[in-house]
Amino acid sequence: MIDLACIASGKTSRSDIESVLEMSVEPYLQRLEGEFDIIQRIQPVLSTPKSRQVKYRIQDAFLSFWFRFIYRYRSAVEIGNLEFLQQVIQRDFATYSGEWLERLFQEQLAATGQYSVIGNYWGPRNKNEIDIVALNELDKTALVAEVKRNPKNIRLSKLKEKAVKLEQKLKGYDIEYRGLSLDDLSVE
Incomplete structure (x- = not known):
């Protein structure tokens, strides 16, 4: 456990x-x-x-x-201090939910049928993490995306800096950089 x-x-x-x-x-x-x-x-x-x-x-x-x-935080739950638990959840939920938002966007991209590979990218020692990399190996196109809950926090220039090594691995690919936020979710 x-x-x-x-x-x-x-x-x-x-x-x-x-x-x-x-x-x-x-x-x-x-x-x-x-x-x-x-x-x-x-x-x-x-x-x-x-x-x-x-x-x-x-x-x-x-x-x-x-x-x-x-x-x-089971000790807080066991003693009935649910206010403490609520404060912890409010404090950490934005960070915690970021990974699930990434997964949701990955599922939506997979549902389009446009990509042969969809996942995350990171370099040695977890450096230069990139939230989404989606490849179409037939068309030689790639989507490199940063996911944030708030669109104001998206920095494509920073994403491009993190993707330098990835670009070397994607020689010959047409790479599109995109920021994705809660505003971009499609609900069906």
């Missing part, structure tokens, strides 16, 4: 989780992914299958929320 609390709190690499727990967690992660289908192993777009750049995420939104807020 503690692995899930770590993942829900943003400790998504095996080394991050192991540093918190001070123990090897590989067998636990394998079971949570393979047997129970609770977590998902993700790698950056364009990485090799054997790449060591791996992160984990909880697949279910309810479980993720529960481990991030309820399980983590």
Whole structure:
């Protein structure tokens, strides 16, 4: 259970989780992914299958929320201090929900049928994280997007700086940079 609390709190690499727990967690992660289908192993777009750049995420939104807020602050829940829990949720929800907003946009992009690969990108040591990279390998086009709840926080110039290494890997692709926010959600 503690692995899930770590993942829900943003400790998504095996080394991050192991540093918190001070123990090897590989067998636990394998079971949570393979047997129970609770977590998902993700790698950056364009990485090799054997790449060591791996992160984990909880697949279910309810479980993720529960481990991030309820399980983590169970002492406050147990003593009935729900005001404290409400304050924590209000403080952290914008950051927490960002990942789920990214996933929602990835699902919407997948539903268009325009892309052969959709995912995240990050460099070594989790540097230069890019929220969405969507590739059409037939047309040689790529969408590189930053996702923010508030459109005022989108900085395409910063996104382009982070994408320098990715651009090198996408030689020959026509790359479109886009900012996506809550304003861009299509509800069907």
